[in-house]
Amino acid sequence: MSRVIFDRTAPAPQINKTRADVACCVGLIRALKGAAVPTATAQWLQTLSFPVDSIAALTNVPIPIESYAAFTALFDDGSSSQAQGTDYSATAVRSFFAQGGKKCYVVRVNDPVGPADSTTVKAAKLADLMGSLLPSPDSQPDGPPAWTGVATLAVLEEVSLLLMPDLPAVCASQPVGATGQKPMVPLGPQEFTVCSPGLVVPRTQTSFTSPAPRFAAGDYATWANNVVKVLNYLSTGVLRHQLHLREIQFVAAFPLPQDLDAATAAENPSSTEIAQDIHTQIENWMPEFSSMPPPGPGVATLSSAFLQLGYPWLKTTGSSVLLEQLEPPDGALAGLIARNALTRGTFTSATKIAPAEIYDIFPALPMNETQSSATPLVWDPVTAAANPKPLIERLSLFGMTAAGLRLLSDVTAYPGEAYRTAAVNRLVSVICRAARTMGESAVFQSNGPALWGRVQRFMQNLMTRLWDLNALDGATAQDAFSVRCDRSTMTQNDLDSGRMIAEVTFTAAATIETLHVQLAMEAGGTSAQQIAASLSSSRTMLGNVATAGLAGAS
Numbered sequence: 001m002s003r004v005i006f007d008r009t010a011p012a013p014q015i016n017k018t019r020a021d022v023a024c025c026v027g028l029i030r031a032l033k034g035a036a037v038p039t040a041t042a043q044w045l046q047t048l049s050f051p052v053d054s055i056a057a058l059t060n061v062p063i064p065i066e067s068y069a070a071f072t073a074l075f076d077d078g079s080s081s082q083a084q085g086t087d088y089s090a091t092a093v094r095s096f097f098a099q100g101g102k103k104c105y106v107v108r109v110n111d112p113v114g115p116a117d118s119t120t121v122k123a124a125k126l127a128d129l130m131g132s133l134l135p136s137p138d139s140q141p142d143g144p145p146a147w148t149g150v151a152t153l154a155v156l157e158e159v160s161l162l163l164m165p166d167l168p169a170v171c172a173s174q175p176v177g178a179t180g181q182k183p184m185v186p187l188g189p190q191e192f193t194v195c196s197p198g199l200v201v202p203r204t205q206t207s208f209t210s211p212a213p214r215f216a217a218g219d220y221a222t223w224a225n226n227v228v229k230v231l232n233y234l235s236t237g238v239l240r241h242q243l244h245l246r247e248i249q250f251v252a253a254f255p256l257p258q259d260l261d262a263a264t265a266a267e268n269p270s271s272t273e274i275a276q277d278i279h280t281q282i283e284n285w286m287p288e289f290s291s292m293p294p295p296g297p298g299v300a301t302l303s304s305a306f307l308q309l310g311y312p313w314l315k316t317t318g319s320s321v322l323l324e325q326l327e328p329p330d331g332a333l334a335g336l337i338a339r340n341a342l343t344r345g346t347f348t349s350a351t352k353i354a355p356a357e358i359y360d361i362f363p364a365l366p367m368n369e370t371q372s373s374a375t376p377l378v379w380d381p382v383t384a385a386a387n388p389k390p391l392i393e394r395l396s397l398f399g400m401t402a403a404g405l406r407l408l409s410d411v412t413a414y415p416g417e418a419y420r421t422a423a424v425n426r427l428v429s430v431i432c433r434a435a436r437t438m439g440e441s442a443v444f445q446s447n448g449p450a451l452w453g454r455v456q457r458f459m460q461n462l463m464t465r466l467w468d469l470n471a472l473d474g475a476t477a478q479d480a481f482s483v484r485c486d487r488s489t490m491t492q493n494d495l496d497s498g499r500m501i502a503e504v505t506f507t508a509a510a511t512i513e514t515l516h517v518q519l520a521m522e523a524g525g526t527s528a529q530q531i532a533a534s535l536s537s538s539r540t541m542l543g544n545v546a547t548a549g550l551a552g553a554s
Contacts, residue, residue: 099335
């Protein structure tokens with residue numbers, strides 16, 4: 001032997017099913033010519049039955065990305081000569097990592113929307129995004145399952161955040177693309193000049209003449225119907241034995257309303273009219289009513305805890321490649337949620353995380369829409385039309401504060417206090433994710449008292465740890481939660497069918513978002529103070545959380 005040669009091979013993707021910070025971006029992205037998936041990643045995809053030609057074309061395959069540099073090695077970032085100002089998914093991935101995200105799966109389904117795309121072409125790209133939402137592996141025993149578009153989530157068990165930044169672009173009826181204006185190239189013969197210090201001329205950036213996507217009433221209907229399809233897919237995870245789908249939060253951008261004509265909307269926006277238009281669409285697709293059952297199969301509207309809508313649109317240091325330099329807020333919002341999960345715990349509000357690289361928002365909203373109510377919320381359909389909730393209670397809003405631009409609210413689209421606070425919904429997902437992971441190790445064990453005791457001890461330890469981290473409310477652990485797993489939680493039919501059910505009841509910790517201070521001067525010159533805390537979500541008892549998936553649960 002004359003020499004030893006060491007070949008460095010990239011390790012296979014590491015999967016951690018208990019993570020709560022991993023995102024998946026399903027979008028329209030332009031692949032770089034000659035780009036190839038790392039060998040280890042390609043082999044991993046083949047073990048999941050993805051076709052080799054799809055892997056080679058970087059189409060409809062979930063590629064794990066752990067840095068923005070890894071993304072730009074495979075995909076166009078939106079600054080190339082081919083870009084048309086609609087590279088929303090590429091910009092969303094950039095913002096996700098800029099805000100502190102650490103891992104994101106990228107599923108490219110087609111190229112971004114272009115100026116020549118007709119309504120038919122855009123509809124086809126929308127269909128590519130939605131993909132095969134309900135794959136049927138059982139009906140294809142001899143071939144690979146048809147996992148395309150959003151349906152690729154079926155094999156991504158560590159994903160907790162779903163992004164689809166191109167939905168507004170493909171659902172808007174107006175043109176959303178324009179041919180880029182290339183920088184002027186100096187003419188004339190080449191000549192030498194004396195090198196001397198001089199003014200630094202910044203590089204001319206490509207600009208676009210078309211506006212960002214804006215929605216008419218019909219566009220909102222198209223967008224909402226497709227969002228509902230995604231929510232239905234996530235909510236039916238139990239029925240399809242894909243329990244991890246119910247642990248995924250759909251983080252989407254609320255589309256810009258077309259309150260004025262497209263030519264003048266960017267120059268003369270009316271914040272009051274824009275807010276009224278948004279309220280109209282919210283009432284159409286996210287109705288308020290006080291007695292809505294917990295989210296589950298058959299979601300008929302956008303009123304779901306699986307959905308978190310970000311607004312307004314953002315201007316960031318990377319959005320200059322987009323139309324009007326406006327970026328949908330879903331990428332930045334998901335990045336903040338991911339960083340919050342890594343640094344403070346996913347069960348806390350992401351409003352405490354300071355955003356990075358965001359310098360402006362559009363459109364500006366009236367102050368009354370960005371301030372939480374000082375009185376407890378009452379979700380009542382009778383008074384909803386006359387006194388609608390401010391947008392900060394319905395959407396995850398970005399806005400200006402004394403400390404700079406911040407995320408003002410971290411809420412879901414659920415029309416009530418139980419799951420309105422997104423941190424509460426993420427807490428439930430963490431508990432279900434941990435229970436599902438534990439159940440997979442016990443699925444082939446005998447369903448009897450020994451296993452019941454083991455599961456109960458595991459859940460008690462988990463809930464005690466969450467209580468120690470202030471995720472649960474209670475002076476003692478006994479006050480904060482209870483866990484039962486015995487004959488009282490299962491019927492004889494459950495036992496005969498091999499199902500084991502553990503019942504977990506807990507009280508989520510309430511978050512104080514607003515302190516309302518009233519100062520009144522007494523006649524004698526003293527000051528009387530009255531401080532009232534307005535809770536973003538009241539202490540809500542969340543009960544009967546069945547940890548399906550334990551010991552062969554169906």
